[in-house]
Amino acid sequence: MTMAAVIETRAGTQARPETSRIATVELVRDMRDAESVWRGLEQSNQFSTPYQRFDFLEAWQRQVGEREGIRPFIVIAYDREHQPLLLLPLGVKRESGARVARFLGGKHATFNMALWRKDFAAAATQADLDALISGIRVHAQADVLALTQQPRRWTDLPNPFALLPGQPSANDCPLLTMEPGAAPASRVSNSFRRRLKGKERKLQTLAGYGYRLATTDADIKRLLDWFFTIKPQRMAAQQLPNVFADPGIEDFIRDACMTRLSGGGHAIDIHALECDDEVIAFFAGVADANRFSMMFNTYTLSGNAKYSPGLILMRDIIDHYAELGTTSLDLGIGSDDYKRLFCKDDEPIFDSFVPLNVRGRIAAAALSSLMHAKRLIKHTPALMQIAQRVRGVLQ
Incomplete structure (x- = not known):
């Protein structure tokens, strides 16, 4: 990690209002600098999915993300004692003129979530999420957060990000x-x-x-x-x-x-x-x-x-x-016939598109509309048949 990057990371810390338990929000641009906090929050007594483990996402970023021009955008929120409350494992890339921050892992992660301290996740409020988004916005390193394929619940707790405005994801998960x-x-x-x-x-x-x-x-x-x-x-x-x-x-x-x-x-x-x-x-x-x-x-x-x-x-x-x-x-994602032989229910998953500035509002609206259209196609048999025929022709 370069000295400039170190200065950028440390100087980006911003104090949060007293109404939230989040006291500071830090942006880390090198995954290794976040590793200690990350591994602490992925322990079984905390709250996260196995798709957000450091070992899984570090391998993905090193072999795939870097090739695709994705830069780590790791957000860590701390309390007033500077104890980590959550880590948001994102990567940022320019898409159609906007800087879009998405969960690391791409299409290889069925579920996306922050890694949470469990007691904080169990009691997280809208004020906490507002403080988190405000802290991210201060860094001015992205225009929009595209937080897709999030489970509404994981194990025994609701996902706090379900408090954000959202919409059903394009795909179901048996x-x-x-x-x-x-x-x-x-x-x-x-x-x-x-x-x-x-x-x-x-x-x-x-x-x-x-x-x-x-x-x-x-x-x-x-x-x-x-x-x-x-x-x-x-x-x-x-x-x-x-x-x-x-x-x-x-x-x-x-x-x-x-x-x-x-x-x-x-x-x-x-x-x-x-x-x-x-x-x-x-x-x-x-x-x-x-x-x-x-x-x-x-x-x-x-x-x-x-x-x-x-x-x-x-x-x-x-x-x-x-x-x-x-x-x-x-x-995994998709309702193939063989999956329904074993899985009779669906895991509710949702997307949230959070603008961080004016350009982000335009990008969020476009991304939301695109994902809504994909869901409509996948859940309308006639449209899905047309899409499959087109894909076959292109292949």
Whole structure:
């Protein structure tokens, strides 16, 4: 970090009014300078999602964000004893003439949230949010905050940002809620389990068949090598663009999958069905004590695909996390048919576009209208069919 950047960060601290528990708001432009506060606020006794872990977002920014011209825009709010109350992990980039601050992680983070001190999040008020936005505005480093794909609740608390003006996000996120200690049939019905067992009997004849959570570097590398070979072929067959070919994406995923967390597991965990001859199905996602959230998946191109290995693996993952006491599981953005076989509910998610100046008001209105139009298309079958046909032609 340059000396100029250090001066900019420290000099940007601004006192807040007495009506809020937020006493100062600081802007940090180097993620490493925020690491100590960040890791403190991502502990299990605080309030955040696994998508906002430092290890996950540092790998994304280093491999993807920097290539896209995104500059870290990390906001930290402190109380009067200079104890951190929240950290907002944003990055800023110029879009259509406006400086737009968005959550780091891009499309690879299903959920976006600040990292909160839990007692503060539980009692946060509109005055606190007003003080936060006012403190950000003082720095004059962005025109608008585009705070998209935020959960209205996370685990046992409402998201304080739900107090901001907002609108439903363009996409839905299928959700499975699991009650600790409940019978397996409460999460995957007995009839569905029997159907999967019937299919799985064909796979169980394969030598070395089984479900595995990758724990060693060698297994993680082997599974990722397979994934990055098979997934592009599957996407091409569906006439979909290979998003994993974008600059830095594969490097980010490999880094995050290899990064071990202090509490166990990895920044991205890999689950697989395998036999001695091949990988049969692959799911990867992020997890904490309360939630597993799926990010990406694929399955074999061989004849074993006809036995629904992806569904079998999903059942195994659900049972694995239920045994750990996990209380919810989601299958990522989008309402694909297979997701509805497991997830009957949706996680309510919303967007907020907060202007910070005159230019930001114009940008916020434009961004809000664009996301509203996307939601309308995705929730109107006739419009969605047209959009899919257009995408197919372009491909």
